[in-house]
Amino acid sequence: MNILEVLPEYEIRRMRSRCNYGNCDKKPSKKLVLFELNRINETSRDLISLFLCTEHYEKTVQDLPDKLKPIKSQGKSIKGRVADIGLVTH
Numbered sequence: 773m774n775i776l777e778v779l780p781e782y783e784i785r786r787m788r789s790r791c792n793y794g795n796c797d798k799k800p801s802k803k804l805v806l807f808e809l810n811r812i813n814e815t816s817r818d819l820i821s822l823f824l825c826t827e828h829y830e831k832t833v834q835d836l837p838d839k840l841k842p843i844k845s846q847g848k849s850i851k852g853r854v855a856d857i858g859l860v861t862h
Contacts (some may be wrong), residue, residue: 775820782794790823796825803856805820810851811849
């Protein structure tokens, strides 16, 4: 099963400029990188980067663990890294 099949409400084609959640037009404040951690050979592989506004970030953090359960496999788990995005204005 593909990660994009599990997360259909995210529009990943809009990179960095707008929130990736559905039709949201807000500027993102958080970057969430989902990666696969292979505990057998101790490697990791980035799966997807989501750029989210504050409102949708909080919703995603609550809903994501349940949505990712179907794609976990034996010896592998899916984790996330979060980074704040600093918007520079002049």
